[in-house]
Amino acid sequence: xxxxxxxxxFRDFYPEDCSLRNxxxxxxxQCAKRFGFxxxxxxxxxxxxxxxxxxxxxxxxxxxxxxxxGGRAVTLRPELTPTLARMVSAKANxxxxxxxWYSIGENFRYERQQKGxxxxxxxxxxxxxxxxxxxxxxxxxxxxxxxxxxxxxxxDEFIVRLSDRNLWFYFIESLGFTGExxxxxxxxxxxxxxxxxxxxxxxxxxxGAPDPAKTFQAITxxxxxxDVEAIAAFLSKMDLSEESHxxxxxxxxxxxxxxxxxxxxxxxxxxxxxxxxxxxxxYYTGFVFEAFQTVGKGRALAGGGRYDDLLEKLGGxxxxxxxxxxxxxxxxxxxxxVNRLPRLIDKADIFLVYTGDxxxxxxxxxxxxxxxxxxxxxxxxxxxxxxxxxxQAAQSGADFTLVYGPEELAQGIVQVKHMRTGEQKAVPAxxxxxxxxxxxxxx
RNA sequence: GUGGACGUAGCUCAGUUGGUUAGAGCAUCGGCUUGUGGUGCCGAGGGUCGCGGGUUCGAGUCCCGUCUUCCACCCCA
Numbered sequence: 001x002x003x004x005x006x007x008x009x010f011r012d013f014y015p016e017d018c019s020l021r022n023x024x025x026x027x028x029x030q031c032a033k034r035f036g037f038x039x040x041x042x043x044x045x046x047x048x049x050x051x052x053x054x055x056x057x058x059x060x061x062x063x064x065x066x067x068x069x070g071g072r073a074v075t076l077r078p079e080l081t082p083t084l085a086r087m088v089s090a091k092a093n094x095x096x097x098x099x100x101w102y103s104i105g106e107n108f109r110y111e112r113q114q115k116g117x118x119x120x121x122x123x124x125x126x127x128x129x130x131x132x133x134x135x136x137x138x139x140x141x142x143x144x145x146x147x148x149x150x151x152x153x154x155x156d157e158f159i160v161r162l163s164d165r166n167l168w169f170y171f172i173e174s175l176g177f178t179g180e181x182x183x184x185x186x187x188x189x190x191x192x193x194x195x196x197x198x199x200x201x202x203x204x205x206x207x208g209a210p211d212p213a214k215t216f217q218a219i220t221x222x223x224x225x226x227d228v229e230a231i232a233a234f235l236s237k238m239d240l241s242e243e244s245h246x247x248x249x250x251x252x253x254x255x256x257x258x259x260x261x262x263x264x265x266x267x268x269x270x271x272x273x274x275x276x277x278x279x280x281x282x283y284y285t286g287f288v289f290e291a292f293q294t295v296g297k298g299r300a301l302a303g304g305g306r307y308d309d310l311l312e313k314l315g316g317x318x319x320x321x322x323x324x325x326x327x328x329x330x331x332x333x334x335x336x337x338v339n340r341l342p343r344l345i346d347k348a349d350i351f352l353v354y355t356g357d358x359x360x361x362x363x364x365x366x367x368x369x370x371x372x373x374x375x376x377x378x379x380x381x382x383x384x385x386x387x388x389x390x391x392q393a394a395q396s397g398a399d400f401t402l403v404y405g406p407e408e409l410a411q412g413i414v415q416v417k418h419m420r421t422g423e424q425k426a427v428p429a430x431x432x433x434x435x436x437x438x439x440x441x442x443x
Numbered sequence: 444g445u446g447g448a449c450g451u452a453g454c455u456c457a458g459u460u461g462g463u464u465a466g467a468g469c470a471u472c473g474g475c476u477u478g479u480g481g482u483g484c485c486g487a488g489g490g491u492c493g494c495g496g497g498u499u500c501g502a503g504u505c506c507c508g509u510c511u512u513c514c515a516c517c518c519c520a
């Protein structure tokens with residue numbers, strides 16, 4: 001048993017895990033590029049204050065924070081959005097709009113781990129800043145959907161549940177909640193899916209709801225509404241103030257616009273309106289969404305939304321923004337669960353076998369020549385019987401095996417064996433590199 | 444941070460009411476094979492049974508603690 005283990009919630013990446021991780025990253029990158037997003041990154045260590053400014057002091061309980069040797073309160077980043085906000089704010093006047101940026105990086109959260117939730121994880125983040133219209137929301141959602149598809153997931157294996165924090169806020173307001181109360185109510189609504197009704201009712205009462213039972217009923221009814229027209233019909237039956245009416249209908253117009261865009265983009269089958277989603281974070285300001293796997297445990301795969309006020313709150317200039325984050329852990333788990341992890345083969349192109357020191361030197365020289373041509377060429381470190389060397393050649397997955405024995409050396413040739421067909425031909429040693437390259441390209 | 448379950452080789456697991464030196468398959472390495480292949484046959488290495496303490500003549504097995512992993516809370520950026 002190893003004396004030293006990874007810390008809880010941290011992972012070792014053995015070659016197999018590492019190539020899988022690289023593959024996931026590369027798919028994310030390709031998707032983001034197809035949508036015209038540019039990659040950025042920031043430091044893994046940030047000042048604690050940057051995080052508490054965004055999320056409040058309580059967040060420190062979930063952070064890997066400590067004091068550095070200069071007495072600064074610092075923390076490993078738990079997410080990338082504050083860093084993004086800082087970077088964009090600092091150059092806000094110089095950056096062409098819309099700003100479409102993505103990043104893939106490691107994040108850290110100090111909490112007890114469970115399956116799909118580790119203390120260290122990688123997250124794919126994509127954000128559009130400087131565009132307030134629904135086209136930005138649509139593009140971000142589109143990238144989210146295409147990313148999951150490109151990772152190998154199929155249409156019926158996940159769904160993006162789309163909701164609207166502002167619509168909720170205005171609705172709650174129309175029920176008689178004010179400022180602080182309304183935010184608290186949204187927090188309760190966010191949890192109602194996993195909460196017994198009596199408890200939710202009680203929580204609304206504690207919050208000071210004017211008429212808890214009636215409010216609870218209104219909220220549960222609202223949550224069930226299946227589409228925009230149902231919401232419109234529901235609202236028309238309510239006795240709304242003119243202000244509420246205007247605010248709510250403004251959101252419905254935005255909804256129609258967004259759904260129209262998603263429809264044109266061919267994303268209808270992947271996205272559905274679902275007002276049970278609220279998202280706990282107080283800084284979301286408009287459309288919010290979460291992608292869930294629809295097979296197995298129904299875990300959340302990604303989440304995001306609009307946060308038009310965040311940059312200003314963090315001390316920058318006001319700028320509309322929308323984005324999402326997607327973690328590597330649940331995605332990997334899901335791909336494994338549906339048996340859709342890619343088979344990543346890491347095979348050699350050319351394997352060289354030899355006899356004697358002269359054979360070894362000749363093989364080594366040719367191996368380097370082939371490597372300089374971009375081929376992966378390998379040879380055994382120590383001489384062994386031909387049978388054993390060929391076994392190694394087979395295990396390496398090489399397409400061709402080159403033989404350097406006394407007979408070949410004497411004749412000035414190299415035997416080139418095509419491993420798949422078993423055919424073998426002699427090639428003049430002087431023309432080896434060109435001949436092998438030609439054979440290899442033929443397959 | 445709270446509560447529960449689990450823990451035997453790199454992996455998947457056996458291991459009798461507590462009784463010799465803890466086993467198998469897969470994987471790894473070697474041999475059969477001194478110039479030609481992943482199969483086959485033979486063999487080897489690898490475990491202070493998560494760790495620490497206790498009960499006992501004797502503990503992988505029973506008890507306590509602790510850590511880890513998993514599950515439910517908390518939280519979910």
